[in-house]
Amino acid sequence: MDEYKDPLWRQVISGAQMLFVAFGALVLMPLITGLDPNVALFTAGFGTLLFQLVTGRQVPVFLASSFAFITPIILAKGQFGLAETMGGVVAAGFVYTFLGLAVKIKGTGFIDRLLPPVVIGPVVISIGLAMAPIAANMAMGKGGDGAELIHYQTALMISMPALLTTIIVAVFGKGIFRLVPIISGVLVGFALSFYFGVVDTAKILAAPWLELPNFTAPAFNWQAILFIVPVALAPAIEHIGGVIAVGSVTGKNYLKTPGLHRTLLGDGLATSAAGLFGGPPNTTYAEVTGAVMLTKNYNPKIMTWAAIFAISLAFVGKFGAVLQSIPVPVMGGILCLLFGSIAAVGLNTMIRHQVDLAEARNLVIVSVTLVFGIGGMLIGSGTGQDDFGLKGIALCAIVAIALNLLLPGHQTWKHKAPDAPPDI
Numbered sequence: 001m002d003e004y005k006d007p008l009w010r011q012v013i014s015g016a017q018m019l020f021v022a023f024g025a026l027v028l029m030p031l032i033t034g035l036d037p038n039v040a041l042f043t044a045g046f047g048t049l050l051f052q053l054v055t056g057r058q059v060p061v062f063l064a065s066s067f068a069f070i071t072p073i074i075l076a077k078g079q080f081g082l083a084e085t086m087g088g089v090v091a092a093g094f095v096y097t098f099l100g101l102a103v104k105i106k107g108t109g110f111i112d113r114l115l116p117p118v119v120i121g122p123v124v125i126s127i128g129l130a131m132a133p134i135a136a137n138m139a140m141g142k143g144g145d146g147a148e149l150i151h152y153q154t155a156l157m158i159s160m161p162a163l164l165t166t167i168i169v170a171v172f173g174k175g176i177f178r179l180v181p182i183i184s185g186v187l188v189g190f191a192l193s194f195y196f197g198v199v200d201t202a203k204i205l206a207a208p209w210l211e212l213p214n215f216t217a218p219a220f221n222w223q224a225i226l227f228i229v230p231v232a233l234a235p236a237i238e239h240i241g242g243v244i245a246v247g248s249v250t251g252k253n254y255l256k257t258p259g260l261h262r263t264l265l266g267d268g269l270a271t272s273a274a275g276l277f278g279g280p281p282n283t284t285y286a287e288v289t290g291a292v293m294l295t296k297n298y299n300p301k302i303m304t305w306a307a308i309f310a311i312s313l314a315f316v317g318k319f320g321a322v323l324q325s326i327p328v329p330v331m332g333g334i335l336c337l338l339f340g341s342i343a344a345v346g347l348n349t350m351i352r353h354q355v356d357l358a359e360a361r362n363l364v365i366v367s368v369t370l371v372f373g374i375g376g377m378l379i380g381s382g383t384g385q386d387d388f389g390l391k392g393i394a395l396c397a398i399v400a401i402a403l404n405l406l407l408p409g410h411q412t413w414k415h416k417a418p419d420a421p422p423d424i
Contacts, residue, residue, distance in 0.1 A: 004299035014297050015305025017176070021291045022064050022306070024182025027323050028338075029065035029280050031331060033073045036278065038213040038313075038320035040065050043279030045310030047270025048303055054266035055258040060292050060300045061246055062307070063270050066283035067342060068235040071130050071393050072228045073280065080227075082278070083219035088228030089275030090218050095232035096239070096268025104261035111240070117353035119400040120237050122366045124346030126373025126396050127234060128339045135339050138332025139163070149328050154196050159333030162189030166334050176294060179287050182334060189330030204321045211317025216278025226390060230397040232271070235283045239267050242284035249293040361407040365400055372396040 006014075022044075030040040044064035051063050069089070076085040102110045141155025142148055150158075166185030169177060177184075193199045243263050247254045254263065270282040288306075292298060313319055350357075350366075357363050371377065373396030380390060390398065 004301065006297070006299050006301070011299065011301050012305050014295065014299075014302040016309055017295070018062055018288050018291055018302055018306040019309045020183075021176070021179045021287050022062050022285045024180060024186060025067070025285065025287065026064040026310075028182060028186075028331065028334065029067055029070060031323065031326060032070055032335070033280065034077060035073070035280055036214040036320065037323040038315070038317075039215060039277060039279045041310045042213050042314035043274035043277050044282065045307035045314070046277075047273055047282040048307040048310075050269050050273055051263075051266035052300065052304060054269060055262050057300045057304070058258050059243065059246060059254050059263060060250065060298055060303055061242065061284045062288040062303050063267065063282040064285055065280040066235045067338070068124075068127050068238070068283070069228070069231055069281045071127060072231050074134075075392065076224050076227050080221055080224040081219070082216055084221040084224040085228070086216055086218035086275045086278050087220040088224045089281050090272045091220075091225040092229050092232040092281055093268040093270070093272030093275065095229060096236055096264045096271065099236055100261040100264030100268065103264065104259075108255070108260060111237070114401065114405075115233060115237050116404060117349050118355050118362050118365050119369075119404050120234060121346045121350035121355060122369035123234050123373065123393070123397050123400055124349065125343045126346075126370060127231075127393055128341070128343030128346065129374050130392060131335070131339045135332055135335035138328045139336055140332070141329050143328065150198050154198065155329040155332075158189050158192045158196065158198070158327065159329035159336075161192060162186065162330050162333035163336055165189075166337055170337075176291065179290050179294070182338075185334045186326065186330060189333060190326055193327045193330060198327050200325050204318065204325055207321035208317040210315055211320070213314050213320070214278070218275050218278075227394050230394040232281070233397055233401070235281070236264065236267075239264065239284050242286060242289065245286065246284075246289045246292065249289060250298045359409065361409045364407065365403045368403065369396045369400040372399055
């Protein structure tokens with residue numbers, strides 16, 4: 001028997017509101033990585049429906065683009081190509097499946113030992129700080145290769161107000177508006193971009209109203225898979241924290257019912273499905289959990305409607321053209337806050353779990369992980385299709401796990417709910 005008695009019209013409106021809250025982060029990730037935002041909308045909606053199918057539509061969460069994969073996707077696209085990168089995303093989804101199976105067999109103690117805060121913390125910090133130069137370049141109107149796309153002074157007059165707006169809304173916003181700082185920053189930056197004449201309106205006018213998203217089939221390259229798969233460990237832990245967080249909001253233990261193994265499986269299938277269509281990997285959105293807490297609407301059916309709206313928007317070609325016309329400085333200004341916030345989440349993970357850096361083993365793990373992750377350490381040649389090479393986030397994640405398992409003095413810990421957005 002359905003415990004929620006919300007009328008249909010309220011479910012529909014609440015679903016639209018949840019998509020609005022998630023929208024900024026949802027489309028920002030594909031815009032940064034060069035993926036199609038319409039495909040991201042489709043895979044977010046489709047992934048959320050898959051998650052609901054696996055979990056029996058018991059958990060009020062929305063799945064969408066994970067920021068943890070920004071760095072590896074950008075680098076993998078340049079080295080292996082888009083199709084091979086999507087093959088890595090498909091494989092990354094199986095990490096969740098493996099963890100879910102391990103939880104089913106051994107309980108959460110398996111994850112507690114494999115991925116403690118001393119491992120997850122520095123890996124998440126590396127995810128944020130490794131992209132800091134790119135955020136700064138974008139804010140100054142430069143592309144990924146450092147070439148100037150928009151004049152420096154014009155770029156700053158767009159990026160800094162966008163950043164300032166995002167900060168003001170995040171800190172001083174009230175009610176539902178506090179949950180949409182990214183959208184607020186984008187709107188201000190986009191308006192300024194029109195004022196300075198740096199928006200390509202020709203592509204918007206030429207785009208059709210209805211259009212099939214630019215789906216991309218995956219291709220499987222073992223080197224690309226090894227490059228991306230280790231990164232999935234960080235958002236997998238974030239998923240666990242997200243499930244705990246939404247459970248604390250609704251007063252239910254989702255780790256028991258439907259079970260952590262099923263929520264991990266649902267997230268894994270959603271991520272693999274995204275890779276099959278050419279979209280970014282999925283994760284649970286803390287902003288949406290915040291909206292659930294604010295509105296006190298705990299009915300999982302509202303996420304079904306949010307997913308339906310996302311899928312519907314994916315087929316509006318002109319909408320996608322508007323998103324892709326957002327100039328680089330707009331995103332760069334917002335990313336100056338967002339990437340730093342991701343790093344702060346990793347730092348807070350270690351603080352909240354009282355990771356003592358006076359202990360030699362902890363200091364070694366954190367130090368080596370940060371340098372390998374941020375410094376771009378390469379193990380192997382990695383120059384050709386058949387060469388072995390691990391670097392960046394993938395390498396530091398593997399090294400952190402290995403050091404934690406090999407060095408003596410391992411301590412147990414328990415999962416705690418994350419404090420707040422942003423998602424990774």
